[in-house]
Amino acid sequence: MLAFAFVLLCTLASALANQVFLGSSSTLTSCLVNNSLNFEVSHNSTWPNDTTPFNLRYLGHYTPAAIVYPTLTSHVVAAVKCANESGIHVSALSGGHSYSASGYGSQNGTLVIMFRDMAQITYNSSDATATIQPGARLGDVALELNKHGRAMAHGLCPYVGVGGHAGFGGWGLSSRSWGLLIDQVVAADLVLANGTERHVSDLQYPDLFWAIRGASSSFGIVTQYIFKTHQAPATVIRYAYGYQNPNLSEDAFAKLLTSYQTWGYTAPKEIGIVANVWNGGKLVELGGYYMGNLSDFTRISCSLLQATGSPNTMYVENRTWVAALIEVAGATTLSTIGKPDDPRTFFAKSLVTPTHSPLKNTSLAMFARYFAQASIPPTTSWFVQFELWGGRDSVIMSIPANGTAYPHRDHLWTIQFYAYSDATWSETDTNFVNGMVSAITYNMDGTTLGAYANYIDPTLTGWQSKYYAGNYARLAAIQKEVDPRGVFMKAQNIGAPEILPV
Ligand SMILES: Cc1cc2nc3c(=O)[nH]c(=O)nc-3n(C[C@H](O)[C@H](O)[C@H](O)COP(=O)(O)OP(=O)(O)OC[C@H]3O[C@@H](n4cnc5c(N)ncnc54)[C@H](O)[C@@H]3O)c2cc1C
Ligand SMILES: *[C@@H]1O[C@H](CO)[C@@H](O)[C@H](O)[C@H]1NC(C)=O
Ligand SMILES: *[C@@H]1O[C@H](CO)[C@@H](O)[C@H](O)[C@H]1NC(C)=O
Ligand SMILES: *[C@@H]1O[C@H](CO)[C@@H](O)[C@H](O)[C@H]1NC(C)=O
Ligand SMILES: *[C@@H]1O[C@H](CO)[C@@H](O)[C@H](O)[C@H]1NC(C)=O
Ligand SMILES: *[C@@H]1O[C@H](CO)[C@@H](O)[C@H](O)[C@H]1NC(C)=O
Ligand SMILES: *[C@@H]1O[C@H](CO)[C@@H](O)[C@H](O)[C@H]1NC(C)=O
Ligand SMILES: *[C@@H]1O[C@H](CO)[C@@H](O)[C@H](O)[C@H]1NC(C)=O
Ligand SMILES: *[C@@H]1O[C@H](CO)[C@@H](O)[C@H](O)[C@H]1NC(C)=O
Ligand SMILES: *[C@@H]1O[C@H](CO)[C@@H](O)[C@H](O)[C@H]1NC(C)=O
Ligand SMILES: *[C@@H]1O[C@H](CO)[C@@H](O)[C@H](O)[C@H]1NC(C)=O
Numbered sequence: 309m310l311a312f313a314f315v316l317l318c319t320l321a322s323a324l325a326n327q328v329f330l331g332s333s334s335t336l337t338s339c340l341v342n343n344s345l346n347f348e349v350s351h352n353s354t355w356p357n358d359t360t361p362f363n364l365r366y367l368g369h370y371t372p373a374a375i376v377y378p379t380l381t382s383h384v385v386a387a388v389k390c391a392n393e394s395g396i397h398v399s400a401l402s403g404g405h406s407y408s409a410s411g412y413g414s415q416n417g418t419l420v421i422m423f424r425d426m427a428q429i430t431y432n433s434s435d436a437t438a439t440i441q442p443g444a445r446l447g448d449v450a451l452e453l454n455k456h457g458r459a460m461a462h463g464l465c466p467y468v469g470v471g472g473h474a475g476f477g478g479w480g481l482s483s484r485s486w487g488l489l490i491d492q493v494v495a496a497d498l499v500l501a502n503g504t505e506r507h508v509s510d511l512q513y514p515d516l517f518w519a520i521r522g523a524s525s526s527f528g529i530v531t532q533y534i535f536k537t538h539q540a541p542a543t544v545i546r547y548a549y550g551y552q553n554p555n556l557s558e559d560a561f562a563k564l565l566t567s568y569q570t571w572g573y574t575a576p577k578e579i580g581i582v583a584n585v586w587n588g589g590k591l592v593e594l595g596g597y598y599m600g601n602l603s604d605f606t607r608i609s610c611s612l613l614q615a616t617g618s619p620n621t622m623y624v625e626n627r628t629w630v631a632a633l634i635e636v637a638g639a640t641t642l643s644t645i646g647k648p649d650d651p652r653t654f655f656a657k658s659l660v661t662p663t664h665s666p667l668k669n670t671s672l673a674m675f676a677r678y679f680a681q682a683s684i685p686p687t688t689s690w691f692v693q694f695e696l697w698g699g700r701d702s703v704i705m706s707i708p709a710n711g712t713a714y715p716h717r718d719h720l721w722t723i724q725f726y727a728y729s730d731a732t733w734s735e736t737d738t739n740f741v742n743g744m745v746s747a748i749t750y751n752m753d754g755t756t757l758g759a760y761a762n763y764i765d766p767t768l769t770g771w772q773s774k775y776y777a778g779n780y781a782r783l784a785a786i787q788k789e790v791d792p793r794g795v796f797m798k799a800q801n802i803g804a805p806e807i808l809p810v
């Protein structure tokens with residue numbers, strides 16, 4: 309057993325090493341100096357802070373060769389060329405909120421291009437587009453666009469960076485109305501592995517444009533996105549319905565979730581909704597916001613509550629757009645300027661369920677039994693979020709599976725299983741999360757279920773098909789062509805080998 313694991317490890321190490329020759333960090337730093345780039349190495353005083361990942365489970369895992377701070381695209385070009393010539397891998401880091409610290413690469417000795425100083429957000433009123441640099445954070449994007457009465461669909465956490473979020477999907481509570489963040493990209497500028505700059509859109513380099521909308525980090529370093537925007541609603545209806553279940557009957561849990569699931573198939577696109585399982589399973593909360601008026605919401609929420617039964621707690625409020633975004637973020641402001649986010653210690657997995665294959669009540673009942681009986685350290689907490697992405701006229705579903713690199717279009721839910729610890733992470737914690745996924749897929753054909761690359765899980769086996777389904781082969785062909793030397797290669801990038809748990 310041990311010997312077998314060792315062989316696998318060696319296979320992986322050599323597979324990644326084969327992508328490039330042996331790197332030289334002294335050649336790299338000399339090249340960075342010669343190109344007058346602003347960079348940091350391990351003796352700089354800010355290094356410990358700047359190499360601390362958001363997910364503290366990865367603290368000390370990946371030590372970069374250097375971190376470059378570009379302010380111009382020409383800096384990115386120079387940095388990529390320096391890395392190529394020195395035989396060093398390159399990875400972009402924008403908001404740094406990857407679940408697996410993937411902005412730092414997946415090995416020691418990567419050149420990290422940190423977009424801290426490229427975070428501009430510019431709205432163009434003549435064509436209603438926003439030009440946004442990758443270091444911009446979602447909260448600041450929402451605030452800036454709102455000044456012009458505009459908005460986009462994107463994730464809930466104000467600190468997530470546009471660079472990663474728009475690279476692999478980008479879901480939020482307005483996504484059923486407006487699509488994923490990738491669906492709002494009209495063009496992008498990127499730097500390829502050979503330092504060439506490319507402006508990509510439906511008309512220019514459409515293959516690359518297709519590939520970066522779901523798998524960007526394999527193809528280039530994006531230096532700027534152009535997004536279409538939408539009129540920001542003046543107000544939305546914020547709502548939350550709480551179901552407390554002190555005794556956690558498996559059947560009651562399964563019935564609540566299957567009723568929500570059935571209702572979701574016919575839910576109109578204006579409703580953004582998730583079901584969150586909190587407090588060790590003792591609270592299920594259905595909530596989000598509705599992008600319409602109160603009379604329409606009342607009708608729709610009645611149909612939901614008829615299906616799911618009367619909640620123990622109810623919250624329905626008229627909120628301005630920004631106030632609603634602050635509430636769903638659980639924050640006090642959307643601005644991130646001058647206030648770094650607090651790192652955490654966590655592990656998450658995801659499942660994406662096809663429209664034609666709903667979760668069974670027996671699977672949900674098995675899941676409820678599992679979490680009721682699981683023993684986890686008292687310092688560990690968890691939640692599971694059942695996000696409604698599909699259903700009826702959801703705009704996410706309006707795009708064909710091969711319309712962007714992100715493939716899961718004819719799907720109902722993305723489910724996120726997330727555990728975090730106030731203490732040191734333990735194997736028990738990891739096993740608990742894995743067990744949740746096994747329990748909920750009980751009696752299900754697991755091969756039909758996908759995973760979401762923005763909830764990146766480096767332990768996922770078969771990630772190629774789970775993240776990219778039928779799009780993987782085309783992605784792999786494009787990757788070989790634009791980055792034959794594997795300058796951007798890292799774990800779970802297109803073309804990377806299957807990887808071992810880290
Ligand atoms: C607290 C929290 C809440 C979240 N909420 C949501 C949510 O509501 N909806 C949702 O869909 N997701 C959500 N996510 C997941 C989030 O979308 C991803 O973690 C996202 O990739 C983070 O982007 P980043 O720029 O902050 O991360 P980084 O760590 O900077 O980057 C993530 C990946 O993208 C690559 N990348 C970054 N910038 C570029 C670039 N310029 N060019 C090419 N590749 C690049 C990196 O190399 C890395 O592989 C959440 C994550 C966290 C931590
Ligand atoms: C940087 O410039 C110096 C002086 O011109 C030169 O000796 C050195 O080789 C250059 N380094 C690289 C990596 O090109
Ligand atoms: C890191 O230290 C070097 C000196 O070794 C210095 O030239 C450089 O400016 C420092 N970088 C930063 C970002 O402080
Ligand atoms: C990177 O280097 C550190 C310190 O030497 C080491 O602890 C860590 O295991 C290394 N990471 C990888 C992925 O090899
Ligand atoms: C704004 O959009 C218009 C129309 O597409 C375009 O002509 C103009 O150049 C844009 N302005 C900027 C500053 O990009
Ligand atoms: C990349 O590095 C290789 C090896 O040094 C070199 O042959 C090639 O010209 C480099 N490409 C670019 C665009 O710098
Ligand atoms: C919950 O369990 C307690 C203790 O077993 C029991 O007294 C109580 O009646 C149960 N409540 C419900 C609603 O089933
Ligand atoms: C609510 O919006 C609908 C359109 O979705 C409209 O027909 C209706 O008149 C509105 N009701 C009120 C009270 O504004
Ligand atoms: C919601 O708030 C807006 C702005 O304050 C107001 O115009 C609207 O009438 C309110 N709607 C309801 C249903 O209270
Ligand atoms: C630490 O790094 C974060 C993220 O790059 C930054 O926002 C923060 O200002 C830094 N803090 C210090 C004290 O340098
Ligand atoms: C699942 O639903 C079927 C059909 O409605 C029902 O017969 C069965 O008892 C349910 N099972 C559970 C565990 O709720």
Ligand SMILES: *[C@@H]1O[C@H](CO)[C@@H](O)[C@H](O)[C@H]1NC(C)=O
Pocket residue numbers: 708710711
């Ligand atoms: C995308 O899928 C459609 C329908 O399945 C097919 O007709 C089309 O050729 C595909 N496009 C590409 C580029 O593969």
Ligand SMILES: *[C@@H]1O[C@H](CO)[C@@H](O)[C@H](O)[C@H]1NC(C)=O
Pocket residue numbers: 500502504789790791
């Ligand atoms: C850089 O790579 C792109 C994509 O493969 C290719 O089209 C272009 O010709 C290359 N440029 C140079 C200077 O080699």
